[in-house]
Structures are given as structure tokens and as C-alpha cells.
Amino acid sequence: MPQHQEPKLISGNANMPLAQAIARRMSMHRGMQVGLVDARVERFNDGEIFVEVFENVRGEDMFILQSTSNPANDNLMELLIMADALRRSSAARVTAVLPYFGYARQDRRTKARTPITAKLVANMLVGTGIERVLTMDLHAAQIQGFFDIPVDNLYASPIFALDIKTEFRDRMGELMVVSPDVGGVARARELAKRINSPLAIVDKRREKPGEVAEMTVIGDVTGKTCLIVDDMCDTAGTLCKAAEVLLENGAKEVHSYITHGVMSGPAVERVTNSVMKSLVITDTIAPTDEVKAAHNIRVVPTAPVFAQAILNIWNGTSVSSLFEAETLSPIYDGMYAAE
Missing domain, CATH: 3.40.50.2020 (Rossmann fold)
Incomplete structure (x- = not known):
């Protein structure tokens, strides 16, 4: 052509x-x-x-x-x-x-x-x-x-890897990448390989769509700085619950790297009030004023x-x-x- x-x-x-x-x-x-x-x-x-x-x-x-x-x-x-x-x-x-x-x-x-x-x-x-x-x-x-x-x-994983190596450069050895469900393991493994860190999985079971009945952590997260990796965050219910479960299982702190910040309904409020130290999203979806104002949400450019x-x-x-x-x-x- x-x-x-x-x-x-x-x-x-x-x-x-x-x-x-x-x-x-x-x-x-x-x-x-x-x-x-x-x-x-x-x-x-x-x-x-x-x-x-x-x-x-x-x-x-x-x-x-x-x-x-x-x-x-x-x-x-x-x-x-x-x-x-x-x-x-x-x-x-x-x-x-x-x-x-x-x-x-x-x-x-x-x-x-x-x-x-x-x-x-x-x-x-x-x-x-x-x-x-x-x-x-x-x-x-x-x-x-x-x-x-x-x-x-x-x-987004190469961009996230660059960000992680900058933000966590003094403690790369204590990082652990976490997939919030079994279906996202390939995505999480890709990022874990890029930053040379181990991988854990949060296995979730739903009673019905939108409601998580039970979560189990597969892997030892004791003393680790956990990085939850997923492709999208909609209402943030699962994400915030996963962060709580990781801390209950001995994680030192929890951060999240999510490509698409859909951020529907109560998502921003949930993230702001959650135990997560930070949520990093990209600008594939235009961030709202509420997202921009949240103290623990950061947007990286694509x-x-x-x-x-x-x-x-x-x-x-x-x-x-x-x-x-x-x-x-x-x-x-x-x-x-x-x-």
C-alpha cells in the first residue's frame, strides 16, 4: 500500500x-x-x-x-x-x-x-x-x-513495570505480584516476570454476579508488599476485598495496578476508604474529577x-x-x- x-x-x-x-x-x-x-x-x-x-x-x-x-x-x-x-x-x-x-x-x-x-x-x-x-x-x-x-x-504491563521499578526501587526484593482471580494469572505472571518477583493468586467464589462469597489466598504473602494486577476496575468491590484478605494473610501493604479505570458507582469512595496504599490506573478511560481528586489514585499516561x-x-x-x-x-x- x-x-x-x-x-x-x-x-x-x-x-x-x-x-x-x-x-x-x-x-x-x-x-x-x-x-x-x-x-x-x-x-x-x-x-x-x-x-x-x-x-x-x-x-x-x-x-x-x-x-x-x-x-x-x-x-x-x-x-x-x-x-x-x-x-x-x-x-x-x-x-x-x-x-x-x-x-x-x-x-x-x-x-x-x-x-x-x-x-x-x-x-x-x-x-x-x-x-x-x-x-x-x-x-x-x-x-x-x-x-x-x-x-x-x-x-500496559511494560508501562507498569517501568513505574514499579521507579516507585519501589528501594524494595524490589519484597514485592509480590497478585492476580485477583484465576482468570488473570497470565496477565499477572507477565508483570511478575518483568520485575522478577514471585506470584500469588486470590481465588474468589461468587454466589451471584457482583457478590463475592469467599476469597482464598494461594501463595505465602507474609511480609510482602503486594501488587494486585488486573485489566479493569469497575465498582472496586472485589479489589478492595482482595486487599483486605491479603493483609489478613500477613501482607505488609497492598498496591494495585489496573489498566482500565472504569470506576463506576461507589468505586472511588471504596478505593479512598480501603486499606490499599495506592491504585494506579491508565488514562485509556478519561479519569473523572473525582478520580483525579482521590489521594490514593494515580493515573499514568498511555x-x-x-x-x-x-x-x-x-x-x-x-x-x-x-x-x-x-x-x-x-x-x-x-x-x-x-x-
């Missing part, structure tokens, strides 16, 4: 601060201004979404920046309508950059007569003419197989890695190179000191 002059970015309303940060970062890398395409994404009085692109995009390599976070349905429809507008405007290629991929929790049939909504959303995205998807920390890696187009799934991934896709070079700390450290501009 012939390379076009510059990659062009367009953003919906889901996470405008992240979109603008990605554009600024790309401008730094390119040594020239990379801005967001001038467009309006508005609603009619009855809530229908209307998109109008004010710039010529014919033959261009377009990247739509849009997390399908709360309100998930509105943000998903914005994404689909923007993709349709670009295809009808003769864009050469449309890539959907979804820092947070919503509906990912419904990735299989857990009981009779339930949908697989992640597959439905994948079909909708492909049906609009989107040719590639770039996302971060899918809830389940197999969701990539729901698409008949390339899906690049970035990982714009550097997304900007570089977009440039790599545009250049036709490797995206998987961004999984390594050696590649990631320089693009975080000294935010985290190299080893």
Missing part, C-alpha cells in the same frame, strides 16, 4: 484529552504539527448522533481515537458513524484506535440464552469498513480472533505508547517492539529512569 503524506487522527467525544495528548506526542516524533482532523460529532434533539468531517480525507490513512467506555452505547455509535463517514469520504484506510474496548467482558456464553456481545461488536466494527483495530489489554486475548481484520493488542504504535502501523513497522522495556523507556522521555 503506498504511504501517504501523514497519518491523520480524528477523535470522538469519549476521551478527548487522550486524543489530544496522542496528537501532541506524534507531533514531537514527526517534528511537525499533527493535529486532530476538524470535525463535529453532535447529537440531534432525540439523541441521534451526527458526524461531519470538515477536511478532505480522500486517500488518507485515518485513525479514529475512541474508547467505548461509559456511556458505552453512545461512544460505540460515535465510532461506527465516524468510520462510515470516513469510508464514504474515500479514506484509503480506517484504523480504529480503542484504548478501552467495551463489551469485552461478554466474550463467551456462561449460561444458556446469553449473547457473546464482544463478537457482535467486532462484527459491527468490521461491517463499517474498519480495516485494523489497535487497543490495549483486551479483557480476554481470544477476542482478537473475533475479528477478520488485524488487531494489535498493546499491553499517549506515548499509542502515538508510537500509530506511527509504526502507518510506517508498516513492528508494533510488538513496544512490548519491550528497552523500546518503551525512550518514548517515555525519562519519565521513568532506565535500569
